[in-house]
């Protein structure tokens with residue numbers, strides 16, 4: 001079955017500073033890659049606090065907002081766009097519940113993190129936020145469309 005890249009769903013995934021510092025970049029990328037999702041954008045960046053506040057603008061009334069933004073801007077983040085059928089929802093499944101104490105074993109947070117303030121990864125929670133977050137973190141020409149050989153066996 002022929003699938004055109006332009007029709008494919010995309011989500012924004014970020015490895016937060018704790019995940020980078022703990023040496024979990026390859027581990028996390030590999031879980032998305034082995035599932036069959038396709039990496040279409042990636043960069044390493046230290047976000048400014050203002051940028052972190054933009055990213056988390058939905059949470060600005062929450063008591064942990066300031067600490068969260070300080071944390072996100074405290075070191076390198078791996079910003080990525082992943083593509084594939086159902087990648088927004090299933091990406092959240094791979095990531096696991098927000099609080100690692102509640103995430104199932106087998107999920108990224110369940111296997112690799114302990115507390116909610118250091119939960120190593122972010123993933124867009126719906127189609128609208130995915131679009132907004134991709135636009136916030138990436139310029140259009142930083143996203144690469146390509147067909148991979150694996151696709152004809154995945155779809």
Ligand code: RTP
Pocket residue numbers: 059064068097098116117118119121122123124125
């Ligand atoms: P994310 O956006 O990072 O994927 O996380 P999420 O949707 O699973 O959770 P959300 O409620 O949007 O919260 C965003 C991030 O804020 C931090 N947080 N800290 N009680 C706390 O201290 C607290 N609650 C949330 C977490 O880093 C969470 O991922």
